[in-house]
Amino acid sequence: MPVLRININGRYYDITCEKNKEKYVLELSKYFDEKVKNLSVKLKNVDHSRLLVLTGILLSEELNNILKEKSKIDNPYGKNYKLEVEELRKKYSEKSSLVKNKIDKLISRVQSLTK
Template sequence: MPQVEIKIGGRSFEVACQEGEEQFLMTAAAMLDVEASSLSTQIGRMPESRMLLMAGLLLADRTAGLEDKVREAEGRLAQAQAQLEAAGSGDVAPDRVEVEVPVVPAQTIEALQAIAAEAEALAETVEAKAG
């Protein structure tokens, strides 16, 4: 199992991953690092677990917003498809149908979901140690 060294919030971590997933891990770590670095700039030095938890929660929040946008786009797409089907059956005479659908790459969604899962695991660990 490959070991990958990642940096998050100026701290180094050695993380194991499945063969071939190294780039996925590096991408996810880079996203988490952006959030952690931003937090460190705003708040200052904080315990590692708190930094990772807060950065993960920020990414989870962003993921939830993106998922909402994807659902909204899917709804608009379904409406447009219905219009096209109706137009194809002769019920409606279309002049032109335009649909703008934002696309979120599947890899990005998977990375954010993985980060959200890690944040939840970290939160449970922090709660267990605090309680």
């Protein structure tokens, strides 16, 4: 596995990653470094460990918000959308069968009257 040297808020870390993922991991580390630096400007005099933890929490919040938005897109009508659609299909199928049976009976009746 390749070893990468990344820089987070002025400190270097050697990490391993999957082969052919080096560029991607470096991009992620730069994004993380930017978040850490932005937070360190706002929270002066916070030790490095705490800064990393807080940044991780903020990124978790960011991910959580994205997942909520994705969920709204995947299920625009709420959590039970697919279940409700399936129930409506069943009702439609039942009603359709009832109507077909009534039509068949009417046809039979009309045919019996015309004989």
